[in-house]
Each structure stands twice: as C-alpha cells, then as structure tokens.
Amino acid sequence: MSINPYVPILFLFVLGIGFAATSVLVFAKIGPTRYNRAKLDSYECGIEPSPQAAGGGRVPVKYYVTAMLFIVFDVESIFLFPFAVAFDQLGLFALIEMVLFVIAVFIAYAYVWRRGGLEWD
Template identity: 65%
Template sequence: MHLNPYVPILGLLILGALFALFSVGIAPIVGPKRYNRAKLEAYECGIEPAPQPIGGGRFPVKFYLTAMLFIVFDIETIFLYPWAVSFGSLGVFGFVEMVLFIVSVFIAYTYVWRRGGLNWD
C-alpha cells in the first residue's frame, strides 16, 4: 500500500490545530482567576496608557529603528535558509551573491547601531 506523501503534513496540521483548540479551550477552566485593575487595562509595552501621546503625537526614532532592525534580520533569515539548503549547487556565484547580501545587511545593522537603535535607556 502506497501512502500519499502529503498525509504526514496533513496529520501534523490536524495535530497542531487540535493542540491550539485544546489550549485555548482549557485555559479559562484551569487558569488562575485573579482579576485586578492592571490586568483589565490595555497593555502598551510596559508604558502607562495615556489618552494623548507623549510629545504631541510624535514617536521617538528608536521605535522605528527597532522595527527596521527586526525587518532587516527577518528578511536575512528568510534568504539564508534556502541559500544554505542549495549551497552546494550554487557554486561561486551563490557564494558571491550571499557575501553581497550579508554586506548590505551589515550596512543596515551599522546604520541602526550608529543611530542608537540598540541603546535602551
């Protein structure tokens, strides 16, 4: 009997969905029920919620630099995995292209570092 190669993937998806549904369904039953004022407020990254943004509605540059840094390294990871898998068949061309890509990522990292995106006060 020959098994379809997609059956294990389908089984894993079903198992993951069942685990997610079970976790969400059982949490209210077995979880602690200690409500207080702080838990019922909106959570804004540890900053006290305010009706008006601090500084007249402008956000500090650090927020944008952190988001940019996350996107840069997320994209780097997305490109590195397929490259690592097919490294043997790419040859010197693939190596040179990845070196150029890493250099461009390093330039973005240096920019964020110089602008103070990695310093948390």
C-alpha cells in the same frame, strides 16, 4: 501501497490546531476567574492609561528604526536559508552573490551601530 507525502503535513497541522484549541478550552475552564480593576484596564507597563500619549501622541523614531532593523535581518535570514539548503547545486556564482549580500547587510548594521541606533536611552 504507498502513503501520500502530504499526509504527515496534514497530520501535524491537525495536531497543532487540536493542541491549541484544547489548551484554550482547558485553561478557560480551570484557570482563575478573579477579575479586578487592574486586570480589566488596558496594559501600559504599569502607567495609568491616559487619553493622549505624554509626547503629544508621537511615536519615537527609535521604534521605527528597531522595526526596520528587524525587517532587514529577517529578510536576510529568509535569503540565507534557501541558499544553505541548495548550496551544493548553486556553485561559485551563488556563493559570491551571497557574500556580497551579507556584506551589504553588515554595512547597514555597522552604519546603524555607529549612529547609535542600537542604544536605548
């Protein structure tokens, strides 16, 4: 009698959901429940909350640059994992394509680095 190959995946899924639910329920029961004004306020890095942001509600460009850099390197890792797994079957053409891809991402990284996009003020 053979076991279905999806049974271990289902078991880990149920185990993960069970662990998360148990953690939330147990810590809700045994955790401290001392509420005060600071805990009930919204969190803004220790600054008193205000109805409008200090700069007139504008978000700094550095925020968007950081988000785009994260997406670029996240997409790079998404493409590198399948390549690493199937490297034996892909051959020389795929190796050249992956080298070109990494070079293109490195050029973008170097450009952002030279422009000061990685420095925080």
